[in-house]
Amino acid sequence: MANESVVNAPDPEVKSQGTAKIDNELNNNGYELIHSKSPLFYDLYERKSELKHQTHYCPGCGHGVAHKLIAEALQELGLQDRTIFVSPVGCSVFAYYYFDVGNVQAPHGRAPATATGIKRSCPDKIVISYQGDGDLAAIGTAEIVHAANRGEKITVFFVNNGIYGMTGGQMAPTTLVGQKSTTSPWGRRPSNEGFPIHVAELLATLEAPAYIERVALSDNKNIMKARRAIRKALEMQRDGVGFSFVEILSPCPTIMGKEPVEARRYVLDKMMPTFPLNVFRDRRPVIPVGTEPPQRPVAEVLGIKPLGITAKAEAPGLSLPKHAHHFKDVKIKIAGFGGQGVLLLGQLLIEMGMREELEVSWLPSYGPEMRSGSAHCHVCLSKERIGSPLISHPDVLVAMNEFSLRKFAHEVNSGGIILYNGSTIPADFAAPDVQVVAIPASEMADKLGSARVANVVMLGALLAENEALAPATAIAVIEAKVRKVELLETNRKALEAGREFGDNKVRPRAASQTDSRPITKNTTLTPQELV
Ligand SMILES: Cc1ncc(C[n+]2csc(CCOP(=O)(O)OP(=O)(O)O)c2C)c(N)n1
Numbered sequence: 001m002a003n004e005s006v007v008n009a010p011d012p013e014v015k016s017q018g019t020a021k022i023d024n025e026l027n028n029n030g031y032e033l034i035h036s037k038s039p040l041f042y043d044l045y046e047r048k049s050e051l052k053h054q055t056h057y058c059p060g061c062g063h064g065v066a067h068k069l070i071a072e073a074l075q076e077l078g079l080q081d082r083t084i085f086v087s088p089v090g091c092s093v094f095a096y097y098y099f100d101v102g103n104v105q106a107p108h109g110r111a112p113a114t115a116t117g118i119k120r121s122c123p124d125k126i127v128i129s130y131q132g133d134g135d136l137a138a139i140g141t142a143e144i145v146h147a148a149n150r151g152e153k154i155t156v157f158f159v160n161n162g163i164y165g166m167t168g169g170q171m172a173p174t175t176l177v178g179q180k181s182t183t184s185p186w187g188r189r190p191s192n193e194g195f196p197i198h199v200a201e202l203l204a205t206l207e208a209p210a211y212i213e214r215v216a217l218s219d220n221k222n223i224m225k226a227r228r229a230i231r232k233a234l235e236m237q238r239d240g241v242g243f244s245f246v247e248i249l250s251p252c253p254t255i256m257g258k259e260p261v262e263a264r265r266y267v268l269d270k271m272m273p274t275f276p277l278n279v280f281r282d283r284r285p286v287i288p289v290g291t292e293p294p295q296r297p298v299a300e301v302l303g304i305k306p307l308g309i310t311a312k313a314e315a316p317g318l319s320l321p322k323h324a325h326h327f328k329d330v331k332i333k334i335a336g337f338g339g340q341g342v343l344l345l346g347q348l349l350i351e352m353g354m355r356e357e358l359e360v361s362w363l364p365s366y367g368p369e370m371r372s373g374s375a376h377c378h379v380c381l382s383k384e385r386i387g388s389p390l391i392s393h394p395d396v397l398v399a400m401n402e403f404s405l406r407k408f409a410h411e412v413n414s415g416g417i418i419l420y421n422g423s424t425i426p427a428d429f430a431a432p433d434v435q436v437v438a439i440p441a442s443e444m445a446d447k448l449g450s451a452r453v454a455n456v457v458m459l460g461a462l463l464a465e466n467e468a469l470a471p472a473t474a475i476a477v478i479e480a481k482v483r484k485v486e487l488l489e490t491n492r493k494a495l496e497a498g499r500e501f502g503d504n505k506v507r508p509r510a511a512s513q514t515d516s517r518p519i520t521k522n523t524t525l526t527p528q529e530l531v
Pocket residue numbers: 089090091092108131132133134135136159161163164165166167172252
């Protein structure tokens with residue numbers, strides 16, 4: 001980091017100076033010392049009380065220098081307000097305490113994938129993936145290779161210190177031959193641990209990347225070169241040229257067990273012979289464009305027609321009224337075991353949603369065993385674009401078995417609904433603020449002649465209870481999905497049976513995020529009421 005005035009700035013006067021704090025003085029050698037901090041950095045770096053007066057980085061750590069160079073480049077290019085930093089796991093994660101830009105934290109190794117998503121949805125932003133070598137070259141090998149290969153227009157700063165810093169010095173893919181680490185205590189041997197991976201060279205074999213350079217924080221001359229490379233990589237992103245990547249050889253004095261100056265020397269003398277500095281790629285990639293068809297709505301691509309259109313096409317003159325959606329969005333979790341049609345029920349719902357011209361998402365989750373193992377899916381139906389398909393707190397839980405009821409009930413939003421596949425609610429089960437309805441769907445399906453339609457019985461009950469989607473849409477979707485005539489009839493009956501059960505046993509109401517959330521209080525039905 002720049003100097004003592006940048007760490008937690010306890011002096012109110014310093015704080016009041018705003019973002020750029022400059023204190024020039026002349027030292028004994030006649031050199032002008034410039035104590036300054038880029039306005040890219042926060043005024044105050046938050047740390048726990050006993051650590052207040054130090055940054056997260058050890059003295060002499062290359063991360064601090066790399067931060068400074070990146071901040072200055074962004075400042076010079078005037079990109080602060082457009083920048084989104086993605087920092088994953090490792091000492092690099094601390095970046096979000098320092099850079100006063102948009103910050104997103106990604107799981108270990110996944111930063112290039114996260115950055116891809118951000119850049120594609122916000123192409124005018126400057127998206128930076130800032131990663132360590134354990135992160136990028138070990139757990140994240142696939143992500144970096146594929147992001148580079150796709151030529152994503154992001155910038156990756158790869159801080160290669162040859163070791164896992166944060167976790168105490170395990171061997172990284174970049175650890176030098178002969179270098180000792182906690183997991184290569186005799187020194188890295190190519191015969192046992194393989195050779196160091198040269199990431200810059202590896203990525204330079206790909207067609208799409210625009211700019212790849214390796215630099216080093218070994219001495220002032222090389223730091224100045226690093227500064228230029230960092231700036232250039234950002235300029236290339238600003239100008240929409242393509243994927244830019246700077247590998248930064250960096251000292252990690254703590255794990256190297258060296259004083260800061262020695263650690264820098266180690267970068268120069270030991271790391272650079274293995275990882276030579278070079279510009280491996282500097283060109284505007286030629287990626288054919290213009291042949292892709294224009295973006296069309298997913299429903300259109302899948303050939304799913306809105307219900308009104310289907311009805312008109314099949315019976316000219318007849319136009320079904322558009323279903324009035326009383327919600328902003330409805331989040332549904334469907335859980336049970338493999339074979340109960342849990343995932344299919346989710347798919348039916350999203351297809352219905354698409355026909356009703358809603359935004360939809362479906363996220364399945366199941367274990368290694370598809371049949372009999374536990375399975376669940378997340379379904380979101382929304383009038384607006386959906387930010388994430390992951391649902392932590394559903395409005396509706398469809399629990400196809402008791403295990404799922406007990407496992408997921410606590411997640412349901414207050415005022416939500418649980419539809420439970422069972423003849424009675426387990427006596428010891430309680431879910432305050434949530435309406436729980438037991439529907440003997442499996443028994444009803446058996447009586448209809450096919451245990452497999454229990455999920456469709458639940459769909460019927462869900463529609464009766466929640467009124468999120470029109471029953472006519474459900475029929476249309478089932479007709480489109482089920483080809484066999486007898487099975488189609490059973491499915492129709494199952495849907496109707498579920499709807500009737502819901503209508504008769506349950507007061508219809510909506511569990512969803514409405515503009516005026518009309519959710520009734522907990523009206524858990526007792527087993528007696530359900531008989
Ligand atoms: C999925 C996952 N696996 C492992 C870890 C443990 N972990 C935390 S930091 C780290 C190593 C990071 O090393 P590197 O990327 O080289 O960064 P540095 O700390 O050296 O900057 C590991 C393995 C984790 N947090 N998450």
